[in-house]
Amino acid sequence: MDNTSQILQRSAELFAGQRLLLVNPPVDGLTRQLPADWHVWTWDYFVQQGLGANLEQGHLRFSHLCPQVEGLDGAILVMPKAIERAEFALAQMVPLLRAGCPLYLVGEKKGGISRAEKLLASHGSAIEKLDSARHCQLWRSVVHGDAAPFRLQDWQQSITLEFPDQSVELLSLPGVFSHGRLDEGSQLLLEELAPLPTGKVLDFGCGAGVLATVLARRNPGCRFELVDVDALALYCAGETLRRNQVQAEVYPSDGLGDVHGRYAAVVSNPPFHTGIRHDTSVAEQFFNEVTRNLLPGGELRIVANGFLKYPPLIEAHIGQCRVLRENSRFKVYSAVAPG
Numbered sequence: 001m002d003n004t005s006q007i008l009q010r011s012a013e014l015f016a017g018q019r020l021l022l023v024n025p026p027v028d029g030l031t032r033q034l035p036a037d038w039h040v041w042t043w044d045y046f047v048q049q050g051l052g053a054n055l056e057q058g059h060l061r062f063s064h065l066c067p068q069v070e071g072l073d074g075a076i077l078v079m080p081k082a083i084e085r086a087e088f089a090l091a092q093m094v095p096l097l098r099a100g101c102p103l104y105l106v107g108e109k110k111g112g113i114s115r116a117e118k119l120l121a122s123h124g125s126a127i128e129k130l131d132s133a134r135h136c137q138l139w140r141s142v143v144h145g146d147a148a149p150f151r152l153q154d155w156q157q158s159i160t161l162e163f164p165d166q167s168v169e170l171l172s173l174p175g176v177f178s179h180g181r182l183d184e185g186s187q188l189l190l191e192e193l194a195p196l197p198t199g200k201v202l203d204f205g206c207g208a209g210v211l212a213t214v215l216a217r218r219n220p221g222c223r224f225e226l227v228d229v230d231a232l233a234l235y236c237a238g239e240t241l242r243r244n245q246v247q248a249e250v251y252p253s254d255g256l257g258d259v260h261g262r263y264a265a266v267v268s269n270p271p272f273h274t275g276i277r278h279d280t281s282v283a284e285q286f287f288n289e290v291t292r293n294l295l296p297g298g299e300l301r302i303v304a305n306g307f308l309k310y311p312p313l314i315e316a317h318i319g320q321c322r323v324l325r326e327n328s329r330f331k332v333y334s335a336v337a338p339g
């Protein structure tokens with residue numbers, strides 16, 4: 001069981017008989033057996049899939065927006081990795097709570113729970129640390145019931161990116177990769193002007209949608225599909241495409257799990273952190289599985305930190321790995337599936 005669930009379990013008497021909203025939970029033994037009147041909000045498609053069968057119909061929401069549950073006795077936020085994502089979630093949760101309702105924050109010390117007191121101070125009073133164990137802390141505040149309604153537009157950030165051939169309006173939300181700017185690696189990938197093979201192209205781990213938007217305009221013979229595990233990223237990608245008049249399909253997938261069919265090309269700035277740990281397993285699994293999604297002669301084009309040992313993995317699964325571009329930090333790799 002996750003450490004955050006263990007500390008919640010130790011405080012089970014606080015939650016008994018309460019109608020609670022649990023936000024951003026892990027998938028584990030505790031969260032698979034929640035009381036029937038609890039509601040869960042997640043933005044992680046892995047959690048949506050993991051808990052889908054265990055909660056009452058309508059009690060699990062995968063979205064960038066919090067479900068508008070009425071009659072709540074309190075709410076618990078499991079601290080997300082990015083502090084601005086915590087602020088975004090709390091701004092949606094607190095207006096759902098009546099005056100006097102408890103708001104709990106639980107998380108790992110290395111996951112930023114040390115900021116709990118400050119975070120909760122903007123949303124209530126009587127703030128106290130209730131428990132501390134297994135490198136985790138559980139905090140509580142009492143809300144005043146006078147929170148301003150949440151307005152998504154107050155949290156959206158729109159920036160204009162200038163490329164030599166086009167300008168793009170990029171929309172992002174807190175905690176979406178490279179929020180409010182263009183990542184240096186993604187920029188290097190977009191400096192590569194070699195055309196993509198025509199046909200269906202997958203943007204894996206699309207974030208706010210910058211790769212597909214720019215590449216779709218440059219490659220009119222390509223039809224893009226964008227996938228990500230994060231509901232906020234998917235919302236932003238959809239908005240970025242719409243604002244730049246690019247038609248493409250956007251849908252959730254954990255890894256390539258929900259990606260079916262074969263593609264003329266797959267482009268990606270693959271994730272290499274999951275949660276609070278440094279982890280390349282998502283990218284490794286991606287190289288392993290992507291072969292079944294590439295057409296014969298299909299191209300995999302990715303950008304990655306130069307220190308990540310991806311070329312042997314790419315060559316083991318797809319084929320010869322060429323470096324299309326590089327700078328002091330990043331490399332753009334291309335490999336073509338056997339024809």
Ligand SMILES: C[S@@+](CC[C@H](N)C(=O)[O-])C[C@H]1O[C@@H](n2cnc3c(N)ncnc32)[C@H](O)[C@@H]1O
Pocket residue numbers: 177178183186204205206207208209210211227228229230233253254255256268269270271272282
């Ligand atoms: C390095 S970012 C790249 C974002 C975007 N393509 C860009 O260039 O700005 C990697 C993206 O992969 C997503 N991701 C992480 N784990 C994933 C998984 N298991 N399945 C699908 N997407 C995942 C993250 O949410 C993030 O948006």
